[in-house]
Amino acid sequence: MIKKDYKDLNKHEKNQRLIEIAKVFFKLGVMAFGGPAAHIAMMEDEIIEKRKWISREKFMDLIGTTNLIPGPNSTEMAILIGIERAGILGLVLAGISFILPSMAITLVFAFIYVKYGSIPEVHNILNGIKPVIIAMILHALYRLSKSTIKSKAQIILAIFIGVIYLFGIGEISLLFIAGFIFTIFSNKDKISNKLRAIEPISLSLLFLTFFKIGAVLYGSGYVLLAFLETEFIEKLHILTMPQLIDAVAIGEFTPGPIFTTSTFIGYILNGLSGGLIATIGVFLPSFIVVLLIKPILPKLRSSPWASGMLDGINVGSLVLMTAVTIKLGISSLTNWMTITIFIASFYIQSKFKTNSALLVLGGLIGWFVGIYI
Numbered sequence: 001m002i003k004k005d006y007k008d009l010n011k012h013e014k015n016q017r018l019i020e021i022a023k024v025f026f027k028l029g030v031m032a033f034g035g036p037a038a039h040i041a042m043m044e045d046e047i048i049e050k051r052k053w054i055s056r057e058k059f060m061d062l063i064g065t066t067n068l069i070p071g072p073n074s075t076e077m078a079i080l081i082g083i084e085r086a087g088i089l090g091l092v093l094a095g096i097s098f099i100l101p102s103m104a105i106t107l108v109f110a111f112i113y114v115k116y117g118s119i120p121e122v123h124n125i126l127n128g129i130k131p132v133i134i135a136m137i138l139h140a141l142y143r144l145s146k147s148t149i150k151s152k153a154q155i156i157l158a159i160f161i162g163v164i165y166l167f168g169i170g171e172i173s174l175l176f177i178a179g180f181i182f183t184i185f186s187n188k189d190k191i192s193n194k195l196r197a198i199e200p201i202s203l204s205l206l207f208l209t210f211f212k213i214g215a216v217l218y219g220s221g222y223v224l225l226a227f228l229e230t231e232f233i234e235k236l237h238i239l240t241m242p243q244l245i246d247a248v249a250i251g252e253f254t255p256g257p258i259f260t261t262s263t264f265i266g267y268i269l270n271g272l273s274g275g276l277i278a279t280i281g282v283f284l285p286s287f288i289v290v291l292l293i294k295p296i297l298p299k300l301r302s303s304p305w306a307s308g309m310l311d312g313i314n315v316g317s318l319v320l321m322t323a324v325t326i327k328l329g330i331s332s333l334t335n336w337m338t339i340t341i342f343i344a345s346f347y348i349q350s351k352f353k354t355n356s357a358l359l360v361l362g363g364l365i366g367w368f369v370g371i372y373i
Contacts, residue, residue: 021093054084069293114268
């Protein structure tokens with residue numbers, strides 16, 4: 001755990017902490033395949049298991065917070081951890097370090113796409129990575145559940161949220177339902193007492209459009225697809241649906257936050273400057289929101305009402321991540337090879353403190369050996 005606040009460190013210690021933040025989140029940005037649940041699982045392993053920067057309880061509170069505010073959840077987790085660890089400089093470094101690898105890789109794919117009109121075949125790579133990612137998420141969920149679900153009431157709440165999730169209720173609604181139910185339960189005593197030719201879009205319009213998306217978007221990459229369709233196909237008429245689907249596919253394939261889909265779209269609309277401006281626009285609201293809400297986070301736990309809400313949301317978040325992982329498993333573990341990679345990865349992750357990058361690399365090697373040997 002953090003022994004001293006960042007402001008109490010000397011200059012050398014502050015620099016060391018900032019360097020460590022940059023290294024950790026750059027590494028996560030390079031290796032974080034599989035979407036927000038996978039990213040959070042990798043953060044849990046790096047931040048709690050290996051470095052013990054914050055407690056599991058605090059980690060779950062941060063997850064609950066990211067689910068209540070718009071923007072990319074895993075990026076917001078990175079910048080929340082960064083500000084916890086090293087103040088505003090930590091916020092900036094963690095966010096940029098996590099986003100940068102994905103943005104750079106996406107720009108390369110965007111260049112190839114614009115130059116050759118197609119995307120390289122990536123299915124084999126994804127097939128090798130997904131079983132490892134599922135194993136890592138499940139292992140992280142198990143560890144997080146031990147600090148999140150600590151009473152019979154929370155077990156019942158988790159089961160209830162899992163059941164109503166099957167009826168197709170949206171993620172945000174589920175989180176608020178979970179938070180509302182548990183804050184009422186926690187305070188029951190108090191209650192009883194009382195392809196078209198693309199014309200370059202201006203950089204300012206590109207920035208404002210992506211800033212608006214980043215400021216209001218809740219949910220997964222599929223929700224992002226709907227926002228992008230509305231803005232760039234229906235309103236501005238400067239993208240086609242095939243191009244948009246290609247952009248989201250690249251966002252899914254590359255490591256790091258799927259919001260770097262904006263990098264791809266920005267590039268094909270206005271070159272390198274468009275890619276950079278679009279990336280800044282879509283991620284900037286998350287930095288601003290986290291900076292604004294950080295001062296009130298410690299006060300939430302001191303309020304019995306807010307604390308109950310947060311406990312319920314944490315349970316709901318855990319259930320939602322589990323449901324997403326199950327869906328990913330059903331679609332990804334489809335043959336003996338993927339199942340074998342999943343079982344081996346889960347066993348290694350449970351038995352040994354294995355580096356996430358080595359697990360992903362091992363999964364890829366196992367997949368290609370199974371195909372070509």
